[in-house]
Structure formats: structure tokens, C-alpha cells
Amino acid sequence: MESLGHSAEGMSGTLIHILCRSFFQQLHExxxxxxxxxxxxxxxxxxxxxxxxxxxxxxELDE
Incomplete structure (x- = not known):
């Protein structure tokens, strides 16, 4: 995410993995x-x- 210009401060790779994986698990439901x-x-x-x-x-993105 940092390579895309977004700060991932305070977010471990494990947390990011879990959040992303949970999305696909929800779709599987x-x-x-x-x-x-x-x-x-x-x-x-x-x-x-x-x-x-x-x-x-x-x-903390501004839209």
C-alpha cells in the first residue's frame, strides 16, 4: 500500500492479509x-x- 502512496502506519502485513482474505471469505458465503x-x-x-x-x-483517506 505504501508503494501506492498510502500510509500503512500501524497496520501489520498480517492484519492487511486478514482484512483482504476476509473479503474473499465473505464472497464465498x-x-x-x-x-x-x-x-x-x-x-x-x-x-x-x-x-x-x-x-x-x-x-484515513479523503474522498
Whole structure:
């Protein structure tokens, strides 16, 4: 993240790994619960917004 110009101060590589991996685990839940494609896409958009807001907050990004 620092190579992209974002400070990762206070965030260990392990924490970043866990946060990123949890996103993919959440996406997998749509598959494991057999959500129809349209519902999964709607849920994925909501999940993406949720994750984005979290990253903006912890990275102290101005939008």
C-alpha cells in the first residue's frame, strides 16, 4: 500500500492479509449458501461498499 502512496502506519502485513482474505471469505458465503446470481451480485455490491468504507476509515483517506 505504501508503494501506492498510502500510509500503512500501524497496520501489520498480517492484519492487511486478514482484512483482504476476509473479503474473499465473505464472497464465498454467497456461493456456499447457493444464492441466485442476481441476489449474489446485489449482495456483492453492498459488501464492496461496506469494505470500501472500512478501508477509507482505517487508511484515513479523503474522498
Amino acid at each position: 454467497f456461493v456456499s449458501h447457493g444464492l441466485p446470481r442476481e441476489q449474489a451480485v446485489t449482495c456483492a455490491v453492498t459488501l464492496s461498499r461496506f469494505q470500501h468504507a472500512g478501508w477509507v476509515r482505517i487508511m
